[in-house]
Amino acid sequence: MLKTLWEYILRLFGIEKSNTSDEQLKENKKFTDNFESTKEINFTAIFANKLTTLAISESTADIVGENSRVAFLDDCMSDVWRRMKRITSRMLGTGGCVVVPYVQEGEIHFDILSQERIMIHKKKGDRITAATVLADSIKQGTRRYFRWADYRVENDTIYITNKVTDESGKDAFIEQWADIEDRAISGVDRVLFAYFKSPVDNRKFSDFYGVPITYGCDSIIAEIMECFEQIQDEFKLKEVKVFADERMFQKDPKTGKYKTPSKMFFASHGNDTGPMIEIFSPDIRNSSYFERLMNLFDLLEKSVGTSKGVLTAPETRGATATEIKAGLYDTYAMVADIRAVVERGTADYIYACNVLANYYSLTPMGDYETAFDWSYSLIESSTETWGQLKDAQSMGIKSKAELRQWLNPNETADEAQAMIDEIKKNEPTVNDLLGG
DSSP states (O other), X not given: OHHHHHHHHHHHTTOOOOSOOHHHHHHHHHXXXXXXXXXXXXXXXXXXXXXXXXXXXXXXXXXXXXXXXHHHHHHHHXXXXXXXXXXXXXXXXXXXXXXXXXXXXXXXXXXXXXXXXXXXXXXXXXXXXXXXXXXXXXXXXXXXXXXXXXXXXXXXXXXXXXXXXXTTSOBOOOGGGTTOOOEEEESOOSOSSXXXXXXXXXXXXXXXXXXXXXXXXXXXXXXXXXXXXXXXXXXHHTOOEEEEEGGGSOBOTTTOOBOOSSTTEEEEOOOSSSOSEEEEOOOOOHHHHHHHHHHHHHHHHHHHTOOTTSSSOOOOOXXXXXXXXXXXXXXXXXXHHHHHHHHHXXXXXXHHHHHHHXXXXXXXXXXXXXXXXXXXXXXXXXXXXXXXHHHHHHTTSSOHXXXXXXXXXXXXXXXXXXXXXXXXXXXXXXXXXXXX
């Protein structure tokens, strides 16, 4: 249904050619369905959530500068950073994630969309210059309606066109979307949304779209699921069974069956000289099965490109930063790639917020810079890092606000400095200590 809708929408916007094929649309939809599935163990979600935690936790992002635009964009950054784990997890799980900012009552908000809801038409280098997005959907009665946004950059001007359709692709009117107007904004070189694309190699010449973290690992995952079934069958087949002489049980007068104390008891026809009870309790071959399972886990980690520690027990090679990094280098390299994508995507999002702030005159214009403070707790001990930070502060190359931010990652740079000033103001002076 969605494929047919896309065909209608392209004609509705007058788009004759797109670089996104029907096969790509189907593949993107399959990636999303697999990631969102909760029917069985989801290894894509496991890897996506684990790597997201390692990449984003205890890290901060700020907008740096000294003007009102910086304060405005820093609020935008704080809002999106609070959802960055969800954005990153969906990016790794589905191949890509779209963050679309919009203005409502003088404030910038955003929607997080799956990769399947974007059709990329053109790119200039790494910048998307033409795309159509399924921005929103709503159900009224028995029918569902869709809001589409088309972005097209021509001669440094972006044209944003909105359409509302029903499930068949025909024009429709929805009152709550009636005030969303088309726009043309000059001085723009890319679409006004952020596309976070997975760093995993899709092994194709075209790299318009990303692929999930477990791309190409289907056969290994199938073997793991088969091993799980074998382990389950082994335990069921080897469950303890007690065969007792039928004379030990009473019959149910209604059914004529023997009443047993539990499902492990079975009534059997014994003899006068044999034992009244026989126990069936064979050994379970758990060691062989679990050894194979651990080998498959190890192989899946290698295929994804991580070190031990996601599905298997982590290797311990020492306590120094160099030894820890050597044991976790593959995972550390993957985390570094994820952070590079997050930096690019966040920069695009702040760029879009800045353009919208100019267009709607939300704050006075001003220069800004993005700054990221990534945590290295994966490869360093907190004691070692804290010692380095204190040395840097004593040398004058780190501020007290930066050290406080490291201790309190939820604080912005301004909040950290304000707390330091408040603490300093309330500290007793030398005269107070001497009673003067």
